[in-house]
Amino acid sequence: MQRDELAGWLRLALTPGLGPQAARRLLAAFGLPQSIFAQDDAALAQVLDGARLGALRKEPPALAAQLDATLAWLQREGPAREVLTLGDPGYPAALLAMEDPPLMLYRMGLLTAAPQRALAVVGSRNPTPQGLQNARRFSRAFAEAGVTVVSGMALGIDGAAHDGALEGAAAGAVATIAVVGTGIDRVYPKRHLELAHRIAERGMIVSEYPVGTPPLKENFPRRNRLIAGLGQGTLVVEAALKSGSLITARLAAEQGKEVFAIPGSIHSPHARGCHALLRQGAKLVESAQDVLEDLRLVLPAAPALHDPEEDAEGEDPLLDAMGYDPIGLDALIARTGIPAPLLQAKLLELELAGELARLPGGLFQRVGAA
Known part of the structure; x- marks a missing residue:
């Protein structure tokens, strides 16, 4: 992507008060951002109200610095990097099917087309030892069956899911995708720095947030829609009743995708979120094979969780x-x-x-x- 084109997309994404829905209306009406900014006020007024039109005419104060930071990130040595936009033919089709796909996606790692066989695996940041083992075993079995595991690189279940997928994936396959809630140049939590390096080598890290974005609390629930969107289904391994994993499960259901949950002890608060999902219609699973067969993703005989x-x-x-x-x-x-x-x-x-x-x-x- 050329500098001027990238600057146009960044300006559209960074314009205060514009919002993604208005930005998509502009793209639908006028094409690429450079064309949008070339329109006169009369044309833009057919799409925007006065406040948004005024905001669009002002260059965001952070644009120049953000453009330089993004270009510097793209040119940095290490894993392959790219920025995808809604106008890019390589933009993941699964995300285009959502109501609110990101204007821009930052990707790093094995930059193949988005895997057609993928599952989201999510759960508690403070899991039980059994929950960690389940996440790792299920994810390893998914990867051994040629299915990419999508998660959020958080502590707990997410990290175990990425680890299991990296253990099970064949050489050259996109083992796992980490959808992060920060700028792609940030690793959060810090203790997952080594995990992030391994994911970038054998999988992919994805973010919709501009380079340099710190870990802001409000960004993590929003990124969950991308985790759900990239997977053909979502497995919740372990979750409390007030858990971000339940947000991911709800978003997956709203996208028309299957939700799976592993049952746990009736005495464990870590199992109550999964039990709530099961009462709401999620599918109870006891092995990775259950999920693979339900979604018709079985290629080789996938190892069951049960030994x-x-x-x-x-x-x-x-x-x-x-x-x-x-x-x-x-x-x-x-x-x-x-x-x-x-x-x-x-x-x-x-x-x-x-x-x-x-x-x-x-x-x-x-x-x-x-």
């Missing part, structure tokens, strides 16, 4: 006694009759083996598929 080895005879009786809900030491003593010192030693052994996790409040929870 057949876990069904083998001789499973540890303590794990069997624990069940899958968080449980305290006293309750385990009552269930098993094992003396406290011996029980604590056994719990430590299982924790080190990765069979259970120690939770806040002196609780333990079995880690593994039911």
